[in-house]
Amino acid sequence: MTKKLSVDLKLFCPREDCPYRNDSKNKITKDGFYTTKNDSERRQMLYCCGGKHRYSETTYSGLWGKQGSFKEYEQAAKLFCYELSADTIADILGKDVRTITTWLLSMSKKSKLFHETMC
Ligand SMILES: [Zn+2]
Structure with a gap:
């Protein structure tokens, strides 16, 4: 944890x-x-x-209007860190793979911006 x-x-x-x-x-x-x-x-x-x-x-952030909850975004990001594919994450969370791919791309863009700003 x-x-x-x-x-x-x-x-x-x-x-x-x-x-x-x-x-x-x-x-x-x-x-x-x-x-x-x-x-x-x-x-x-x-x-x-x-x-x-x-x-x-x-x-x-790119997550505007993306029909997910903060909890789901966090779960998708954590599962992606364990190197699970978007297909697997979609299956686990019961979402469409296109939805998961959009979430992951949006979060990665925002994370990159955060890193570039802070570091
Ligand atoms: Zn302003």
């Missing part, structure tokens, strides 16, 4: 047409929650103070 880290990361505006996109001096505040029909886990809404707009934590 892995231990979860409690790290307070700096938030950045991801909106491409915002003049404060990726600006480390721009303030981002938490601005409420919402749930989706596929996930009872609350999702964070954020507010870009410079650009004066709200956005969801998943809006610009």
Whole structure:
């Protein structure tokens, strides 16, 4: 079992047409929650103070509107780390292989961006 880290990361505006996109001096505040029909886990809404707009934590992640729960995304990512194929993961989670492939590609893009930003 892995231990979860409690790290307070700096938030950045991801909106491409915002003049404060990726600006480390721009303030981002938490601005409420919402749930989706596929996930009872609350999702964070954020507010870009410079650009004066709200956005969801998943809006610009590629997982926006992808009909999965955070738990399912986490399970798919963990199973992929054990080198299971998208077909096998789809079978285990009872999803279509195209759905799993889309989730994995979206998570890998966001992970790459996270790595490039933080490292
Ligand atoms: Zn913004």
